Amino acid sequence: MERTAPRPPPAVDPLRYRWVILGVATFTQAATAFFVQGIGAMGVHLQRDLDISTAQLGLLLSAAQFAPLLGFLVAGELLDRYNERWIVGTGATVVAAGLLLGSTAPGYASLLLVLLLVGAGYSTIQPGGTKSVASWFDPSRRGFAMGIRQAGLPLGAALSSAALPFLAGATSWRATLLAGGLVALLGAAVFMVFYRRPPHVTVPEDGPHLSLGAQLAARFGMVREPSMRKVLLSGLSLISVQCGVGILTVLYLYEKASLEAGAATLVLVASLGAGVAGRIVLAAWSDRVASRYTCVMTCMIAVIAGMAVLMTPLGREPVPASLTFVWLGFFGLGWYGPWLAYLTESAPPGKVGFALGMVMAVNQIAIVLVPPTLGLLKDLTGSYTPAWAVLTALTLATLAATAPAVAAVVSRQGLRRRPPYS
Template sequence: MLALGVAAQAAGTLVVSAPAFLIPLLRSEGVPLATAGLLAGAPTFGMVLTLIAWGAITDRIGERIVIAGGLVLTALATLAAFASAGDPVLLGLSFLLAGMTSASTNAASGRVVVGWFPKHRRGLAMGIRQMSQPLGVSIAALTVPTIAEAHGIRAALVLPIALTVVLAVLCAIGIANPPRPTRPTGDAATSPYRSSSFLWRIHAVSILLVVPQFTLSTYGLVWLTGDLGWSALGAGVLVGASQFVGALGRIGVGVWSDRAGSRVGPLRWVAVSAAVVMGLLALVDATHLAAAAVFLVIATTVTVADNGLAYTSVAEAAGPFWSGRALGAQNTGQFIAASAVGPGVGALVGVLGFAGSFLVVAALPLLALPIVPPTDEESR
């Protein structure tokens, strides 16, 4: 079930990430970078609109139906994007719908991990589950830009459509809803958002830390091809490889948190490291250092490392009857910030260049440090 959860989330991430890797083709066709960034951000904005709703549905009816049904809807929305290629308005709307439907796998697959794995193994299990995001981005980076360059937008969307259809069937067959305790009443049913500031603080930290992550996943390819002169194929391979290494890093951080018995302690170190690596990327761009590939891999690995820690913290603090909504809220905050990265960082690059933009982004993890809660919390 963990493997199916990872695969389902990876397929959804492939759909959401694909538009970002169409940016080089769109720019070659005369589309301004800010406009192309808006198209790239459309799926993320779509996720923002529905994440909490999908979480609430998962809390009520369970994970299997939400994951399988959501993947069917995602396949249909991506098919609409396939049919809309050549019309920017309809294409953007289709990408928006694809994001709205793919949000179903986020909270539901996270609940599968929390429901079936004990606390001392959740960090590792969630780290494996969180591999799905960089894995999906890796597949997009390796396939979308090269296929789009050679055969156009429609050809680049065939793989996302096929994967979502296949995984919808497999998840309907192979995923079982985890057992739940008796639904509480009275004080025990009180929203965890009322009893503590812990969830609010984790959400705020995650919003700040997601900006460096999406800056690199959205504009890493553009930076390599535009500023550093890489080919689309070479840049796609490097971005895909860096996302794969980042996926392994998420597992390592998850194991670290299990052994430390804490999620928030490692989270602080990740925030510090994210600020450092974004600053180093600014230096690489300003000085044109030859080791750009090495620094991008390191930066990508560090900037994706916080997701599993924060996600597990939220699920543990919210408990089995609020985790769907809490994880939906967690992702909503992140994707609101992420949806602004496309047009926002694109406009920033136009004014400051990549070096200045990377420095601005580097400040956000530093702002997150004092917000990280001092200790972990867990619902009883």
């Protein structure tokens, strides 16, 4: 009896399907971060229902950020070896399972453990989604695609900050974890159903002749490359600014610019909205310039200018201060799109996943340490100026250390434009 050969899966048009991949990666990241992004907005409900202090509330905010310190490195290594579909899909499922389990948590301690589990699962989402988008988009549109994907995070933060407090007030804090778990589960399902690798992508191997130590040395050795050092330094400085704006905006406007708490919160929402626009606009601009790092340097210069305003009497006037925080939102959050595109293009071939994990792990150190450090600095001095001064000095030092190398590269290449969009 003659056997019929199985039909190959239907081919997809890469130029069209890449937009499906972009939408899937953006949705999955927003879905898995949905609950964590809304914790701060639920502070009143959590403190009331769990009877916890402000410090304990802050620990909840940080709990989901600890696991990625190591998790990003592990996820990056796995992404260089296996299909993104299973790495990201599994991580998103872990996030969903943790939140669904947390909806039955009896109290604060168990909720803290749940968020540690959620952080472990989320470690695969950021580098995995970034690598998946980078592999589907050529350089002519890679920055624009990265900007759209990264805009999903501040947009998701705004949506969760509006939805979760309402749900907590109408029902209970456990219902918010249930909702967050269901949203994350949907994100996992969407990614595993729709994601596939582009036809030209293969998984490189280090070869059996390399020991584990030699493989790790080869991976961490990429830090010696000038482009990777620029990525590390600029990421640390700008993620610190991003954390500072996130934690201090409302307090500064309330205490120093004489805005009501509600109005100050609206300014923060406007700043986040500006960050959404910045991540798309600046990333699209990076597709058109000779070096993407030029866009990153522009963000550093703009951040320094904004911080300078806050350290003058003009920064204590309601309107100028509010406009300054919107400015800082555009550049202080918008840098991430072109920065990620520059990172993926600077990483050695076959090591993009590990490079993403390594650099994001370094950034995670700042995400964990900067908010309490800036808060302590303000408490000790009674002023916000030292916090703005530290962020300004850090950004200035990074700009001074990386700008000469960029200028040399641009002068050798000439100010040529990138090829038009495909």
